Amino acid sequence: xxxxxxxxxNAGKVWNVLNETQKPLSAAEIMKKTGLKRDEVFAALGxxxxxxxxxxxxxxxxxxxxLV
Numbered sequence: 001x002x003x004x005x006x007x008x009x010n011a012g013k014v015w016n017v018l019n020e021t022q023k024p025l026s027a028a029e030i031m032k033k034t035g036l037k038r039d040e041v042f043a044a045l046g047x048x049x050x051x052x053x054x055x056x057x058x059x060x061x062x063x064x065x066x067l068v
Contacts, residue, residue, distance in 0.1 A: 010040050011047040015067070024057050024064035 017033045018025060025033070030041050045065055048054045057064040 007043055007047050010036055010044040014041060014044040015048060015053065018065065018067045024066040026062060026064055030065065
């Protein structure tokens with residue numbers, strides 16, 4: 001499998017979780033809901049960020065992610 005396929009599949013998993021919950025989630029929450037490893041979640045978030053599909057929210061030194 002090509003790297004862009006792996007990243008794209010993982011980005012789809014993260015997008016689906018964010019779409020289903022309809023609320024900001026932390027990376028740890030995304031990991032738990034997707035079953036992805038930490039580095040896979042951040043790679044997927046980077047992919048979604050590059051496509052302009054997520055928003056990053058900072059609350060009390062903690063980051064949360066939601067769909068735009």
